[in-house]
Amino acid sequence: DAGVTQSPTHLIKTRGQQVTLRCSPKSGHDTVSWYQQALGQGPQFIFQYYEEEERQRGNFPDRFSGHQFPNYSSELNVNALLLGDSALYLCASSSLGSQGYGYTFGSGTRLTVV
Amino acid sequence: AQRVTQPEKLLSVFKGAPVELKCNYSYSGSPELFWYVQYSRQRLQLLLRHISRESIKGFTADLNKGETSFHLKKPFAQEEDSAMYYCALSGGSIQGAQKLVFGQGTRLTINP
Numbered sequence: 312d313a314g315v316t317q318s319p320t321h322l323i324k325t326r327g328q329q330v331t332l333r334c335s336p337k338s339g340h341d342t343v344s345w346y347q348q349a350l351g352q353g354p355q356f357i358f359q360y361y362e363e364e365e366r367q368r369g370n371f372p373d374r375f376s377g378h379q380f381p382n383y384s385s386e387l388n389v390n391a392l393l394l395g396d397s398a399l400y401l402c403a404s405s406s407l408g409s410q411g412y413g414y415t416f417g418s419g420t421r422l423t424v425v
Numbered sequence: 426a427q428r429v430t431q432p433e434k435l436l437s438v439f440k441g442a443p444v445e446l447k448c449n450y451s452y453s454g455s456p457e458l459f460w461y462v463q464y465s466r467q468r469l470q471l472l473l474r475h476i477s478r479e480s481i482k483g484f485t486a487d488l489n490k491g492e493t494s495f496h497l498k499k500p501f502a503q504e505e506d507s508a509m510y511y512c513a514l515s516g517g518s519i520q521g522a523q524k525l526v527f528g529q530g531t532r533l534t535i536n537p
Contacts, residue, residue, distance in 0.1 A: 414525070
């Protein structure tokens with residue numbers, strides 16, 4: 312089992328551009344959560360997807376959007392990139408009802424906005 | 426508001442010495458508390474959770490609701506304990522898998 316797979320591993324974008332990050336959950340997991348981790352900070356919850364719907368959302372602007380596909384994989388889209396969006400983006404998968412201990416994290420995508 | 430505070434960004438102790446990583450939280454209700462760890466070049470992974478009341482790799486953590494703390498302790502530190510440690514709180518979900526609120530982390534270094 313490959314666990315949670317994220318792609319790409321690194322990405323450099325220019326201010327104002329749009330970016331799409333991808334996540335494949337661990338086998339058997341149906342829920343995907345996205346976190347943003349700025350340098351020197353803990354991960355911050357962006358949103359969570361289950362049954363192809365956004366179930367919860369953190370304090371992030373509408374420029375951040377997502378999608379979940381029927382095979383449970385997920386995408387995170389960020390529009391109109393700002394320098395402050397530079398961070399490590401983590402995907403975590405779980406089974407609904409597993410609570411915080413059921414999370415499996417990916418290695419993350421390092422996004423740099425220049 | 427849900428908040429997790431880890432007052433120490435860096436903590437350095439000698440091998441064999443006791444370790445305590447501090448965590449305080451703010452939550453109106455009954456949260457679930459966790460410690461996550463990230464070893465060098467590895468993914469973030471769960472170390473322990475307060476509900477299980479277990480010891481993992483010699484680490485324990487007790488939830489003190491009066492002081493709203495969940496400090497992580499180990500009586501005798503080992504070099505392989507060097508890592509980034511995050512305290513996290515779970516709560517506030519309408520149902521299902523709960524979101525995690527993380528502290529900013531403490532980098533623990535065990536000196537030989």
